[in-house]
Amino acid sequence: MEYVTPEEVAETLKVGRPTVYQWVRQGKLDAAKFGRNVRITRDSYEQFVREGHEKGKAAA
Helix, strand or coil, rough: CCCCCCHHHHHHCCCCCHHHHHHHHHHCCCCEECCCCEEEEEEHHHHHHHHHHHHHHHHH
């Protein structure tokens, strides 16, 4: 299983790190905690982006 950091997600999506952590708390992104570090599963991140893209398409 591959993981990405909250910082990578924030940078890619052009949002702040607190927003990414909020999405994790809300269950929108699956994450694992390794010690004090949070990592988001790549599959969850990619699905989150796809779903957001599809919602944006529907709104247009």
